[in-house]
Amino acid sequence: MKKRIVYPLMMASIIGSGALLVSSNNSEKYSGSITAEAATYDSADVIKNIDSEKINVQNLMLNSIDNFKTAKGSFTYYSNSGKYNLNVEYNVNLTENPKSYEKVQSLEFNSKDNSFKKASFEPGYEESLYDGNSFTKSRSADNQINGLARSADAQTSTVEARPATKEEREFKKGTTMEERIEKMPGGEKAYIKRVDPSLMGIAKTSLFPEDIAMGLLENTDSWNITGEGNISGIKTFVIQGKLNNDYATRYNAQDFELEVDQKTGILLVFKAIDSNGNVKESIITNEIELNSVLDSSSFKLSNN
Template identity: 45%
Template sequence: MKHKFDKLEFKDLIPNDLILSEQRKQQIEQEAARRLHSTKSILKWKPIMLTITLIVTAVLISLTIYKPEKNILQGTSNFPTENIVVKKNINNTIKEKTNLQTLMLNSFDHFTTAKGSFDYYSQKGKYHLLVEYQADLSDNPWSYEKVQDLSFTPQYRDVSKENVIGYEEYKYYGENLIKIDHTKKGAPTTTSVRTNKISKTERNYLKGSTIDERIVVDENGEKNYIRRSDPAYLGVSKMSLLPEDFTMTLLENKNEWNIISTGNMLGLTTIIVEGNLTREYQNNYNAKTFRLEIAEETGVLLKLVMKDEKGKVTEAMITRDIQFDKSLNSEVLK
């Protein structure tokens, strides 16, 4: 019998890159070729990554306990959040929207370490995951991710760790990417792949880039999405820690979303965005509208909620706890 993880899909992290100048095109192609060479073998065994239009990927050990104060999704969940602090004079200009896009596309530049956990629920994919992670983006990067399969229900609801059906661990350190599969009966299976270390030049190549530099339409009219290099080889946690895919899809058209308020979630000041999904993505998510809550200082995505025309939650990512630039527990790599 196949495990639920087997139903999940994974799309290549290397896009068909096209750049605004010939020099940039050559640089991207060289980087993509090198990364693809080291990534192909990884793709053979990394089935847990979710397809969320472009990608979704894996993660840790959460150390902070947070007590819920109110429902995060009205009538559907008891996940923790804090009261929204509405800002009277919201700056919802094109300039501020562009600044927010750029912040989210380059969130890696605003912290060195992160640890935490979040839930990811997909009604269409029929899965509910609990993702725990630690990530070190220093000159000696490493990461640990634990992706747990929770009991899926047609309606989004709060679930605890006691609902775990199975899980997979991902560890990256010293140019080794390791997967430990705990989803099958018997002893866990381990797979190890040698990876190339991301150079400082590669890390900084798209630093500070805007959305116009990251989405390029080729001669056939197809969009090409250019992603930043990930020195810690993150999995699912990347959707929160570097939310470039959501930025390049949900927030591409500035006329389809608005900055509605500021807020406070898990002790962090946040920017709250609401918008409408384009027709292209309505089918992908079975949803009409979306709401995002983004950490103001880092651009990290803390919460995503998508709803259909009846107001039912169809897709959600809810951060349970998160800390930036705190000491990590490297013992998880053993």
């Protein structure tokens, strides 16, 4: 079945422009690599694997940006097919004056054994900054991925990006999966996305995982809530399921696993797994802090 992605006006204007991709004292913080040793699991008797609970998970992921004000953290984004393993650092503000900063570096690739070095980065970085009025993408001169230089010179580009209106921010707020997917003439489906007022970039994959929710969790018969995780104090839904044909081809995998924050809907862990148990794609949160005060220094490019 064909799919159509429908972007809200603000997001469509940014894509069309050619751009590269209230603080709270009640802060929540997780720090440390998420590993099997760091996570504990309870049986699904705590969280029932029933339709109402599944719909709750969908709704949280589709509307996660309503459940926190600020976020600071990092995660690794691994792709076997793309041959990259990126470290993504982010600062995001979703208050009345949204803004975001993101820094992306590639973990060093060892061509001798086709592996990535966990604590070693390749030269250079790529940054993006949205200050509420403009979106800037910056790449250092020595930026590399898999040992290949991406450009001989430093590059910076800026495009105007007006703030989202109240109407745009409220568009489809609090809606369900059923309300976000519309059938078009001819059987095509339209997947309707909400506005990300902070233009958070790659960090959206974790902080506002509506794409993964619509892509993997639309059919509640294809996945199960298999337990409750506890990752350094953050309670998560542990989810396991089968990839549909499109995603199975995209990831060269058959199954997926998710861990989703029960309070916010933020995606902390994603794994696409092949029939031999190999992880082909993954998102693993390294650290995350929610609803803390982020001052102006959190939203500056390195060369400023």
